[in-house]
Amino acid sequence: MNYVLPPPEQAAIAVRGTDDLFPVRRIFCVGRNYAAHAREMGRDPDREPPFFFTKPADAAVPAVGAIPYPPETENLHYEAELVVAIGTGGRDIPPERVADHIWGATIGLDMTRRDLQLAARDLGRPWDWGKAFDNSAPLAPLVPLAEVPSLTEGRIWLKVNGELRQDADLADLIWPVAEHISILSRSMAIAPGDLVMTGTPAGVGAVVPGDVIAAGIDGLAEMEVTIGPQA
């Protein structure tokens, strides 16, 4: 095989306590999966089928040091989320078999250019420019499934400069992990290396260069990043 360009570097995230890397294939994100967050975004929470959007694989970056403030926004928001990593592919997976396809989980941020996302939403346009920019998914090291305490309960929280901004429980997910990954797998085959960002709780808000974001899921993982100068 002769590539006409060097193939892109494989996006990857660290595995906790090892030198191993988990190769990232795609990043699926679930929208408005906590009722209180749906309300703060001006929408009524319901059990309509979940909706998804995506980020490129190389949006996933280690939650270490600083991430640059992205261009073309004046309203960069944090969103803390449980992130689930797929180890075994499949399609039409029933909820009770989803765990067989999960490699592990961690905490991550779905960084959002909220001004661009809301403008796109109001014009009926795709959200990509608001959600799928460089470095928009800083992630803590991945925890293998056998060491994950629970995917259905556990406190999820986020602080900015030490002040608590998001505080909820995985039990509050409108569509729990087993259900939304089952639904996702009906639309397209999921594959090893896929990540699923499972939605954010209420309390999202803006950050500026110099702010320090800490986030965690109790018993699973914690992370801290600083917002750097504009890229």
Ligand SMILES: CC(=O)CC(=O)C(=O)O
């Ligand atoms: C309205 C959003 O920002 C959707 C999203 O990313 C989430 O609910 O999580």
